[in-house]
Amino acid sequence: MKRRTLYKILFAASVSLMLSSLSFYFGARIKSMIVSSDMAFDEAQSLTASQSAAKRTEGKSRTPAKLDSEKEWNLFKSRFGQNLTAEYATNGRLAVVHGNAGQGRKASSAFNVTDRQAAIQRAREVIEGAYDLLGINPNSPLADHPVARNSDTSVQVYFRETRGGYPVEPNGQITVDLGKDGELLGLYSSYIPDIDIENSVNLGSDQAKVKAGQISVDTQIGLRAEGGRQILWVAQNSAMEAKAQGRIAYEFLIQGRQVVVDAGSGEILFSRDRRHF
Amino acid sequence: MYFRSRARMASVGVLFFSLSIGSSACLKQGNDSGSGPFQNAVCVSNIPFQINTGSTGSAFVFDPDPVASSGNPNLSASASSTSFDSFREQVQLSNLGGHGVLEGAYVDIRTSLGCTEGFGAFDLNNKYLYSHSSPYFGEAMSYYFGDRFRSKIDEAGTLAPIAPLRIVAHCMQDDNAFFVRGRDRSGALVEKVCLGDSVMTPGATFTDDATVVIHEAQHGTTVDTYSNSSDLNQFLYDEAGSLNEAISDFVSLSFLEPSIPSSMDPRLFSRWALGKFLGGYNGVRGAHKCPTYSSDYPECAQYGNFSADNNTVSYSYPDGMGWPYGNNFSGPAYVASAFKNYTSQEEIHNAGMVMVGALWDMYQALKDVKGGNQDAAFIASHKLVSESLRRQAKPTFARISPVTFVSFASGIIDAANAFGMSGAEVAAVTNALKQRGLYNGPSVSGGWASVGAGSSESPGVKIMDNGPLLKRWIARLGGDTNIVPPGVGTLNGRLDRGEVAVIWFDIQNNSSNGVTAGGLQLTVTSDDPNVTMLNDWYNFGAVSSSSAQIQYSKVNGTQVVNALSSSNKTFHVPTGNSYFATNPYFSSTSTTGVWVRVAPGATRRTMRFNVDIKPANGNSTSLSFPVTIQ
Numbered sequence: 047m048k049r050r051t052l053y054k055i056l057f058a059a060s061v062s063l064m065l066s067s068l069s070f071y072f073g074a075r076i077k078s079m080i081v082s083s084d085m086a087f088d089e090a091q092s093l094t095a096s097q098s099a100a101k102r103t104e105g106k107s108r109t110p111a112k113l114d115s116e117k118e119w120n121l122f123k124s125r126f127g128q129n130l131t132a133e134y135a136t137n138g139r140l141a142v143v144h145g146n147a148g149q150g151r152k153a154s155s156a157f158n159v160t161d162r163q164a165a166i167q168r169a170r171e172v173i174e175g176a177y178d179l180l181g182i183n184p185n186s187p188l189a190d191h192p193v194a195r196n197s198d199t200s201v202q203v204y205f206r207e208t209r210g211g212y213p214v215e216p217n218g219q220i221t222v223d224l225g226k227d228g229e230l231l232g233l234y235s236s237y238i239p240d241i242d243i244e245n246s247v248n249l250g251s252d253q254a255k256v257k258a259g260q261i262s263v264d265t266q267i268g269l270r271a272e273g274g275r276q277i278l279w280v281a282q283n284s285a286m287e288a289k290a291q292g293r294i295a296y297e298f299l300i301q302g303r304q305v306v307v308d309a310g311s312g313e314i315l316f317s318r319d320r321r322h323f
Numbered sequence: 324m325y326f327r328s329r330a331r332m333a334s335v336g337v338l339f340f341s342l343s344i345g346s347s348a349c350l351k352q353g354n355d356s357g358s359g360p361f362q363n364a365v366c367v368s369n370i371p372f373q374i375n376t377g378s379t380g381s382a383f384v385f386d387p388d389p390v391a392s393s394g395n396p397n398l399s400a401s402a403s404s405t406s407f408d409s410f411r412e413q414v415q416l417s418n419l420g421g422h423g424v425l426e427g428a429y430v431d432i433r434t435s436l437g438c439t440e441g442f443g444a445f446d447l448n449n450k451y452l453y454s455h456s457s458p459y460f461g462e463a464m465s466y467y468f469g470d471r472f473r474s475k476i477d478e479a480g481t482l483a484p485i486a487p488l489r490i491v492a493h494c495m496q497d498d499n500a501f502f503v504r505g506r507d508r509s510g511a512l513v514e515k516v517c518l519g520d521s522v523m524t525p526g527a528t529f530t531d532d533a534t535v536v537i538h539e540a541q542h543g544t545t546v547d548t549y550s551n552s553s554d555l556n557q558f559l560y561d562e563a564g565s566l567n568e569a570i571s572d573f574v575s576l577s578f579l580e581p582s583i584p585s586s587m588d589p590r591l592f593s594r595w596a597l598g599k600f601l602g603g604y605n606g607v608r609g610a611h612k613c614p615t616y617s618s619d620y621p622e623c624a625q626y627g628n629f630s631a632d633n634n635t636v637s638y639s640y641p642d643g644m645g646w647p648y649g650n651n652f653s654g655p656a657y658v659a660s661a662f663k664n665y666t667s668q669e670e671i672h673n674a675g676m677v678m679v680g681a682l683w684d685m686y687q688a689l690k691d692v693k694g695g696n697q698d699a700a701f702i703a704s705h706k707l708v709s710e711s712l713r714r715q716a717k718p719t720f721a722r723i724s725p726v727t728f729v730s731f732a733s734g735i736i737d738a739a740n741a742f743g744m745s746g747a748e749v750a751a752v753t754n755a756l757k758q759r760g761l762y763n764g765p766s767v768s769g770g771w772a773s774v775g776a777g778s779s780e781s782p783g784v785k786i787m788d789n790g791p792l793l794k795r796w797i798a799r800l801g802g803d804t805n806i807v808p809p810g811v812g813t814l815n816g817r818l819d820r821g822e823v824a825v826i827w828f829d830i831q832n833n834s835s836n837g838v839t840a841g842g843l844q845l846t847v848t849s850d851d852p853n854v855t856m857l858n859d860w861y862n863f864g865a866v867s868s869s870s871a872q873i874q875y876s877k878v879n880g881t882q883v884v885n886a887l888s889s890s891n892k893t894f895h896v897p898t899g900n901s902y903f904a905t906n907p908y909f910s911s912t913s914t915t916g917v918w919v920r921v922a923p924g925a926t927r928r929t930m931r932f933n934v935d936i937k938p939a940n941g942n943s944t945s946l947s948f949p950v951t952i953q
Contacts, residue, residue: 133721136866141721147741193551197480197710199741204551213510216859219552221717226741234717234725251508261801268435268495269517274508282859283867286720299505299513303801316860317801321501321517322542322556322567323672 118179125175126230127151132179137286140179143233145225147199153228159201162194169194169203169222172230180220181239188220189213199226209241212278212294215306216316217285238285241292243278245310251276254296257312258305266301273298279306279315366434366441367424374423380449382463383411387533387579388595394584400527400599404456416449416463418470423447425466429473429487430540432466434458436493443492461492461530465518468533469540472578476544479702481709483547488540490516492530497522498600500529502542504554512551514543521600532596533582537575545570548712549726555712557724558863559914560669561874562842562939566731569675570708573682576610577701588621590683605649608676610683612638616650616657631889631896634658638677640728640760641841641877641940645669645906648676656894658887663897666908669876669915678728681759682708685735688751703744707752710738723864723872727842727939732761767834767880767941774946775829775901780816783948784932785903785910788824789814796825796913802860806920818854819953821923825916827909828934828948830878831901834941837882842939843875847917847932853925854952857918871917879905925952 115138123130127150133142153168169192173180182188188205195202200223207218223232249257251274259271279295294309299320306316385392385407389400392410418428424442425432434443436458444451444459451463469490476482496519504514516539521527529535545567549555556564572592583589590610591598597606609615612623618634619625625635629642634657636646645668652660667673682704690700711734716725735756739749756762777783787793794804807823818824828847832840848870849855856862856871864872879900887896898904909915929951937943 133719135720136870137720139720141719142716142725147737195551195713197706197713199710199738200714202550202713206552217718217720219717221550221553223714231714232716234719236717236719266495267517268439268493269491269503269515270440272505272507272513275506275510282723283856283862283865283871286867297506299503302501302503302517304505318860318863319801320505320554321503322539322546323499323501 157228366438380416430469563726564671569678685755771834775831840938851930853922
């Protein structure tokens with residue numbers, strides 16, 4: 047064997063030996079760094095995670111039968127904190143995550159609770175981590191502009207589900223509650239995985255407003271009627287069915303009552319007194 | 324009729340005419356709508372931006388109400404309106420937009436007298452110095468207190484909503500006031516306070532009571548802080564709704580404490596509107612440790628005790644939940660009388676008393692730690708309340724109404740620690756909440772629940788199938804009364820095929836330590852596909868055709884039942900350790916009922932309602948209630 051070749055072989059063997067020693071030494075730590083978003087996670091990597099979330103939207107949602115919830119949950123905890131606990135809705139979807147201030151995985155060292163864009167980014171990471179558990183469907187994406195609200199010690203980010211371009215109401219929300227260091231304090235989801243839109247728009251907003259004004263109320267208050275935006279109304283009691291029923295509707299506030307009018311038929315789908323006395 | 328001279332009326336008329344030429348402002352002459360002396364007011368629809376009047380001004384107000392301003396606790400709301408003018412105080416207005424109307428950085432005051440949400444009060448010099456008999460007086464009151472309050476919470480860092488809050492004086496709500504939130508056509512939030520006038524006492528108006536103005540404004544802050552989209556209240560009765568009311572009462576009391584004369588009790592909410600407008604009924608609420616009919620009121624030296632013989636009740640959690648505050652009962656057995664005659668135990672304003680008092684105690688304790696500094700104590704308290712609110716759980720299908728008194732109290736203590744408050748401050752907050760049973764309180768023991776006696780017609784449950792009554796309830800919900808089929812097995816208290824009914828479950832509390840179960844979250848599931856839950860128009864907690872959630876305020880433990888028992892029949896409180904015996908009027912409204920429909924073709928059989936129960940002070944348990952379909 048030529049000397050140069052021998053040196054190459056010896057060098058390769060040395061490197062291999064060193065690497066395997068390191069693996070032995072650090073073992074689980076290396077594995078956890080691969081799957082976690084711990085303090086070593088810088089902004090660039092966070093952005094990559096968000097982009098990977100975007101790529102996921104091209105796929106199909108996984109049904110509960112195919113989803114290994116326990117495995118997914120363990121993966122989620124390894125990223126965001128072993129202290130976290132979960133509650134599920136009766137349709138098997140993740141409904142609630144509980145955490146504690148000062149515990150769990152922190153966001154990157156650049157995280158600042160008063161930086162709302164950073165909070166939104168962090169919240170997107172959390173949602174991406176629970177994507178399958180939440181049952182997020184690429185056909186029902188979360189609206190582009192979530193709302194973040196903060197104090198000095200926590201920030202809450204509110205996401206709204208959309209379907210066919212319409213905001214889903216009255217549920218279809220995901221709220222992510224983050225602590226001072228971006229640790230996950232809570233996640234609350236009323237996301238609806240699959241919605242069938244059952245009608246189309248036949249009425250304009252002004253026509254629907256006339257229908258809404260016909261709602262019977264027990265008092266005549268001197269407040270202007272408000273509203274007229276288009277929403278996708280999914281009655282709460284159908285939201286957890288395999289295929290929830292959604293109807294395009296107009297939403298109004300009339301005499302202190304929320305009134306929802308079917309955009310196809312003009313039927314009043316829902317009415318509730320929203321006054322806080 | 325509210326202009327002092329014809330010359331003045333003419334000059335104002337000319338001014339408005341010129342405004343209507345120069346801007347999009349339109350003058351709407353008042354009509355005869357409105358009650359009593361509040362007629363023929365004049366409105367301006369839009370802000371007259373071409374006018375520049377500066378950001379400060381002056382106004383006459385009551386601070387915070389005619390009783391406090393006059394120093395006369397016996398002042399009648401029926402007295403002549405102009406006689407109250409001697410109680411007015413002149414104050415400075417700040418943060419005005421500077422266009423001659425009462426709008427500014429924090430509030431935007433409108434009126435619905437003679438128009439809908441227009442500007443009423445107008446002055447080129449920002450001098451809103453009105454007689455009490457003027458409809459604009461209430462607008463000035465609303466601006467002064469709304470602006471002062473919201474600028475203070477801005478200073479605290481807890482301002483919400485950020486945009487100026489619209490307050491509509493004389494909004495045509497009879498004998499009440501409210502806050503409401505919705506969305507406009509673009510999806511942006513629309514948030515308004517409506518301050519009504521009294522019909523029971525003509526000429527009296529809720530704008531004259533600053534505790535009401537701030538109570539309603541705080542509703543906006545509470546709801547906005549909790550979530551930008553979900554409401555805090557989810558059911559007609561839930562602890563979240565009572566919390567919402569309690570926070571508003573507390574914030575109003577603590578903010579206005581410096582305005583109360585030393586001869587008067589600062590712990591009384593709405594001594595004017597709720598105390599004087601309601602035709603002899605005392606609707607005043609308070610932050611005391613006991614109600615007014617408790618023999619140890621007002622200092623509540625017997626706090627912690629319940630006794631029928633001694634007439635004592637304590638506002639501690641959960642036993643104190645639901646006891647009314649005002650003494651509208653006859654003696655000598657006041658406590659027994661309150662229990663027998665008060666029909667609205669679980670009404671959210673009434674059920675908030677324990678929390679109002681707890682927050683007041685917390686605020687006073689912080690004031691002590693801060694050397695008597697009221698301003699600092701108010702700011703600290705508001706920050707704690709706001710932080711706990713924002714961190715509370717949001718509605719999900721697992722739990723439609725997740726917020727409880729206990730979770731909120733826990734959130735306050737977490738907030739105190741997160742803010743880095745001193746050890747003394749954290750201890751003060753913790754002790755105040757603990758003393759009220761809201762933190763580390765006693766829990767019900769394992770296996771605490773069983774099926775109670777129920778009704779004679781349907782053991783274990785109560786079924787309301789009175790068609791006309793159900794239709795009245797449905798009408799109040801804004802629903803379709805035709806869903807109640809006529810003449811189908813009504814009024815027998817049983818489930819008949821084809822009928823719609825409301826059902827309650829008699830949960831018995833057998834906790835071995837005698838502790839009352841509080842804040843009960845129920846998930847009710849029908850095991851018969853022919854017995855279904857009505858949708859969320861009726862069942863606010865409906866999650867499927869077979870399942871709905873609801874809340875009960877409390878189920879007595881044997882400890883308090885024994886304390887309220889007496890060998891003297893007059894003093895004996897006829898309560899018991901089941902839900903039906905805890906609140907004897909539980910079925911007088913549909914507030915805590917579950918709406919069900921039985922299919923016409925249902926099989927006559929005994930089906931089951933499976934009820935999962937989670938008390939705020941204990942572990943979950945499940946009960947099965949058999950019901951026979953007739």
